[in-house]
Amino acid sequence: xxxxxxxxxxxxxxxxxxxxxxxxxxxxxxxxxxxxxxxxxxxxxxxxxxxxxxxxxxxxxxxxxxxxxxxxxxxxxxxxxxxxxxxxxxxxxxxxxxxxxxxxxxxxxxxxxxxxxxxxxxxxxxxxxxxxxxxxxxxxxxxxxxxxxxxxxxxxxxxxxxxxxxxxxxxxxxxxxxxxxxxxxxxxxxxxxxxxxxxxxxxxxxxxxxxxxxxxxxxxxxxxxxxxxxxxxxxxxxxxxxxxxxxxxxxxxxxxxxxxxxxxxxxxxxxxxxxxxxxxxxxxxxxxxxxxxxxxxxxxx
Amino acid sequence: xxxxxxxxxxxxxxxxxxxxxxxxxxxxxxxxxxxxxxxxxxxxxxxxxxxxxxxxxxxxxxxxxxxxxxxxxxxxxxxxxxxxxxxxxxxxxxxxxxxxxxxxxxxxxxxxxxxxxxxxxxxxxxxxxxxxxxxxxxxxxxxxxxxxxxxxxxxxxxxxxxxxxxxxxxxxxxxxxxxxxxxxxxxxxxxxxxxxxxxxxxxxxxxxxxxxxxxxxxxxxxxxxxxxxxxxxxxxxxxxxxxxxxxxxxxxxxxxxxxxxxxxxxxxxxxxxxxxxxxxxxxxxxxxxxxxxxxxxxxxx
Numbered sequence: 001x002x003x004x005x006x007x008x009x010x011x012x013x014x015x016x017x018x019x020x021x022x023x024x025x026x027x028x029x030x031x032x033x034x035x036x037x038x039x040x041x042x043x044x045x046x047x048x049x050x051x052x053x054x055x056x057x058x059x060x061x062x063x064x065x066x067x068x069x070x071x072x073x074x075x076x077x078x079x080x081x082x083x084x085x086x087x088x089x090x091x092x093x094x095x096x097x098x099x100x101x102x103x104x105x106x107x108x109x110x111x112x113x114x115x116x117x118x119x120x121x122x123x124x125x126x127x128x129x130x131x132x133x134x135x136x137x138x139x140x141x142x143x144x145x146x147x148x149x150x151x152x153x154x155x156x157x158x159x160x161x162x163x164x165x166x167x168x169x170x171x172x173x174x175x176x177x178x179x180x181x182x183x184x185x186x187x188x189x190x191x192x193x194x195x196x197x198x199x200x201x202x203x204x205x206x207x208x209x210x211x212x213x214x215x216x217x218x219x220x221x222x223x224x225x226x227x228x229x230x231x232x233x234x235x236x237x238x239x240x241x242x243x244x245x246x247x248x249x250x251x252x253x254x255x256x257x258x259x260x261x262x263x264x265x266x267x268x269x270x271x272x273x274x275x276x277x278x279x280x281x282x283x284x285x286x287x288x289x290x291x292x293x294x295x296x297x298x299x300x301x
Numbered sequence: 302x303x304x305x306x307x308x309x310x311x312x313x314x315x316x317x318x319x320x321x322x323x324x325x326x327x328x329x330x331x332x333x334x335x336x337x338x339x340x341x342x343x344x345x346x347x348x349x350x351x352x353x354x355x356x357x358x359x360x361x362x363x364x365x366x367x368x369x370x371x372x373x374x375x376x377x378x379x380x381x382x383x384x385x386x387x388x389x390x391x392x393x394x395x396x397x398x399x400x401x402x403x404x405x406x407x408x409x410x411x412x413x414x415x416x417x418x419x420x421x422x423x424x425x426x427x428x429x430x431x432x433x434x435x436x437x438x439x440x441x442x443x444x445x446x447x448x449x450x451x452x453x454x455x456x457x458x459x460x461x462x463x464x465x466x467x468x469x470x471x472x473x474x475x476x477x478x479x480x481x482x483x484x485x486x487x488x489x490x491x492x493x494x495x496x497x498x499x500x501x502x503x504x505x506x507x508x509x510x511x512x513x514x515x516x517x518x519x520x521x522x523x524x525x526x527x528x529x530x531x532x533x534x535x536x537x538x539x540x541x542x543x544x545x546x547x548x549x550x551x552x553x554x555x556x557x558x559x560x561x562x563x564x565x566x567x568x569x570x571x572x573x574x575x576x577x578x579x580x581x582x583x584x585x586x587x588x589x590x591x592x593x594x595x596x597x598x599x600x601x602x
Binding site: 055285287 | 346347348349350351352353354355356357358359360361362363364366367368370371424425426428429431432440441444445448449452453454457536537538545552555556558559560565568569570573574575576577578579581583584585586587588590591592593595596597598599600601
């Protein structure tokens with residue numbers, strides 16, 4: 001009722017003045033614009049730009065496939081060479097400023113992956129939430145963890161790269177913040193995407209496996225007691241070290257910490273980052289946080 | 302005048318009904334919402350998600366730096382090995398389905414780069430347009446080409462990678478759709494970003510250098526008459542072959558063409574793609590173009 005009342009009043013206000021420019025205001029009386037007026041989110045007509053690029057474009061698929069190709073070559077070479085193996089998992093007590101590497105002794109080799117937007121693209125849930133105009137809904141995501149198997153896609157290059165690594169004798173392990181309560185759903189989603197078998201607490205580690213919540217450090221340490229982790233992959237810094245998620249880090253501080261001289265050499269060389277411009281702690285910041293004053297520009301008047 | 306009129310009428314319509322849910326509609330009467338009502342674009346309060354990820358996040362910088370590291374290693378190895386050099390520029394008449402490679406004879410080696418979002422991040426212009434709520438304005442962009450020098454940033458890893466390639470005896474060439482009329486502005490922008498000297502029609506090729514407009518194929522052929530192009534880099538498929546921009550290619554067709562069995566091996570191995578979820582022909586498509594029916598999902602009711 002109130003909506004129709006608003007329409008008629010705005011229509012009236014527009015009818016009252018019909019210069020061409022103002023006529024342009026009329027399309028604003030669409031269902032979406034009206035939804036906005038009553039505080040609802042409009043249903044989008046196309047996916048967000050980041051989803052168009054990542055899930056739809058050739059370029060998004062190619063950048064992901066390039067990372068997988070580089071990682072597979074690195075892992076294969078590292079597995080086959082005879083040198084004493086070291087693992088890049090951050091040792092207990094070390095920080096991203098001063099990562100410590102440990103000798104592996106005779107442990108079997110492993111590569112550790114995040115799952116979401118690293119092994120699989122969650123296209124089923126992402127499309128549903130985007131079509132609903134929802135940024136993220138934990139309840140919907142929980143349903144997705146339970147029932148999304150078969151609706152998630154292996155990322156471009158993942159199937160081939162995992163085969164190369166496994167053929168070189170490297171165990172593939174997933175360490176994800178999906179919940180342990182939905183372990184079977186995640187095992188099924190990874191298998192049905194064509195990525196092979198992942199078994200909870202053997203080759204699949206989930207949030208709830210230890211008391212440290214969303215930090216993956218404890219699970220990384222658990223994995224490192226059994227395996228020599230020669231490579232790690234993810235789409236967010238927390239997939240490599242929880243210290244990157246420290247509270248109060250500004251956008252610029254976080255970027256500098258992750259590219260400081262002790263860490264920079266690891267990227268593409270033991271640590272492998274996949275592009276995810278769709279969601280996550282990587283995506284935040286106002287204009288003054290994203291851009292520096294030194295590069296501020298405006299056209300000549 | 303008409304705006305104030307609209308405010309008062311909407312305010313009135315809301316004042317007429319004051320259930321809690323409807324009270325939420327009041328904030329909609331902000332300057333931005335009102336601008337929308339009269340057909341203007343609201344001024345955003347933060348950059349678009351793609352800009353937050355690419356220009357601000359550690360992850361965006363790391364993915365770009367990884368591509369540069371991989372490319373520098375590839376180019377250096379290719380330059381130093383004794384095998385007969387071949388170039389990956391598509392030969393005249395060849396298509397992305399059947400790329401032809403040509404022997405280089407004794408030509409000097411070169412690596413060919415797009416400029417925008419491949420060598421430099423156009424943060425000055427991107428911030429200005431985003432703050433104005435403008436997607437893209439050719440007139441503003443033209444001003445940026447002329448006066449943006451010093452306000453564009455070398456992409457993460459670019460300075461180090463270009464040094465590695467030049468030290469290996471490889472000439473760095475830019476092939477961009479910036480206009481030849483603004484050649485000096487682009488030479489200055491690249492130099493002031495720390496990327497070294499680029500000279501128009503020697504190491505910098507621009508739109509207008511030949512009659513074929515935005516196609517870079519003719520310029521690639523010109524470069525290939527003088528150089529052995531052992532690697533190419535860009536953020537859009539047109540930086541590699543104009544055929545990828547053929548009219549009428551669907552989002553899926555374009556992705557399949559660029560990842561077909563004849564092309565897929567080139568990515569990360571002669572052809573290097575940088576992430577750009579901000580602008581360009583890579584970013585288009587509705588829900589049914591970005592997502593396949595096979596992965597459609599919704600939560601259990």
